[in-house]
Amino acid sequence: MSKRLGKGLGALIPELEIGEEDKVIEIPLNQLRANPYQPRKHFNEDGIQELASSIKEHGVIQPIIVRTVLKGYEIIAGERRFRASQASGLATIPAVVKKLSDQQVMEIALIENVQREDLNAMEIAIAYQAIIDQFSLTQEELSVKVGKSRSHIANFLRLLHLPESIKQYVSRGTLSMGHARAIVGVKDDKVKKELTDACINGQWSVRQLEEEIKRREELASEDKEKPKVKDKKKDPYLHQAEEQLQDHYRTTVRIKHQNYKGRIELMYYSKDDLERLLEMLQGQIS
Incomplete structure (x- = not known):
């Protein structure tokens, strides 16, 4: 049975499904770096500390998703778990290594955060515009990728004005x-x-x-x-x-x-x- 990231996310981001064939490994925290396409600029410190307390008691239950880069690994999904693991004093974190392109990484970071409502309205607007510019998508194409209506996309993009x-x-x-x-x-x-x-x-x-x-x-x-x-x-x-x-x-x-x-x-x-x-x-x- 695969481990799902959250309701609806598996359908939108199949790359994040952890199947039976995926190997979970322990990666040292000092070999990990944040996702450069992460649209979220502010993390709730109280939320991080709460998660750190849970990790101290139960460990990291769900592995993070990473990809290999020139020096170590890049976090694709699970930056909050990574930060909370640092705060709890862990040396390593369970992870699954995936082969993903830059476009997939950017889309995943955006979709995961937007679906979980972790971004404020301006961060969402900036993230939508960035992915449109980076990969020459129309608003219609982006709406399909993030599972939102075209009017939803348009309303957020208007905030940039x-x-x-x-x-x-x-x-x-x-x-x-x-x-x-x-x-x-x-x-x-x-x-x-x-x-x-x-x-x-x-x-x-x-x-x-x-x-x-x-x-x-x-x-x-x-x-x-x-x-x-x-x-x-x-x-x-x-x-x-x-x-x-x-x-x-x-x-x-x-x-x-x-x-x-x-x-x-x-x-x-x-x-x-x-x-x-x-x-x-x-x-x-x-």
């Missing part, structure tokens, strides 16, 4: 995949950043974010339909003041000025966001 600062929020989990998908559809990068800040500060749900995007689109559409009286350029001083207030209050600010008087509008996007602004304003008054 986000400004770098927003990508960092997605990588850290500050912004969810659902929020990022809504924001990536906004054309203006400045508006993207405004919405991101407001979303994080106000702790919006995806629905609240989508409603705000829709509201802004409707306002923009109304503005286009209004007859243009004069295309006035905003006073540079007022523009600078708006930006300073936006940085301070971390929300959208509009200064409406006419004939030496006007008003300042601060946007809020939830009850919590309103309370945050009121606290800031009251703190400055007292």
